[in-house]
Amino acid sequence: DTGVSQDPRHKITKRGQNVTFRCDPISEHNRLYWYRQTLGQGPEFLTYFQNEAQLEKSRLLSDRFSAERPKGSFSTLEIQRTEQGDSAMYLCASSLQRNTEAFFGQGTRLTVV
């Protein structure tokens, strides 16, 4: 396992459709994060898991967004009834413990048309 893996790399969907992204963190990392990055901006925090527990959610994460990490390994981020404003790069990151750097995946670029 050489890094954080995200799938798919690109997703184009029609407005109103549901989409699901997957993140596989570095295997021994117990912390997993989702960020969203829009054009010209830095990443913004969405949510955080420690093992399987979702410990924090940003106000950016509307009711249409849900994230899971059922076995404390991979995570999924689902967006229901997508809107054009959801178009962004969705980045996943993982880290081993507190006070250590987070390693990011290559992201999933979502385009809602």
Next chain:
Amino acid sequence: AQKITQTQPGMFVQEKEAVTLDCTYDTSDQSYGLFWYKQPSSGEMIFLIYQGSYDEQNATEGRYSLNFQKARKSANLVISASQLGDSAMYFCAMREGNGATNKLIFGTGTLLAVQP
């Protein structure tokens, strides 16, 4: 509220020269961490360097060094001997508090272009 400010939208540097990318931060926490990440056009955020708020020495990692001035709340990244492969977006980020979540707050980034 914590905030990261990067005032340079873009920078040019000649190959083999040094360049400084500016970052200032705002926090009321006593314990915090500062990070720099590189984002090439492929999209992946690559960790470069970390500075803890209690670290007395400036962090260095190969050609990267962090000029940490706590009183001025600045954490500038210095890249020495620039290479063409250094062309990318660079983001400064801050970890809130004592690392309970490791959640990062990012600046808006600086686009660095290295010219031959």
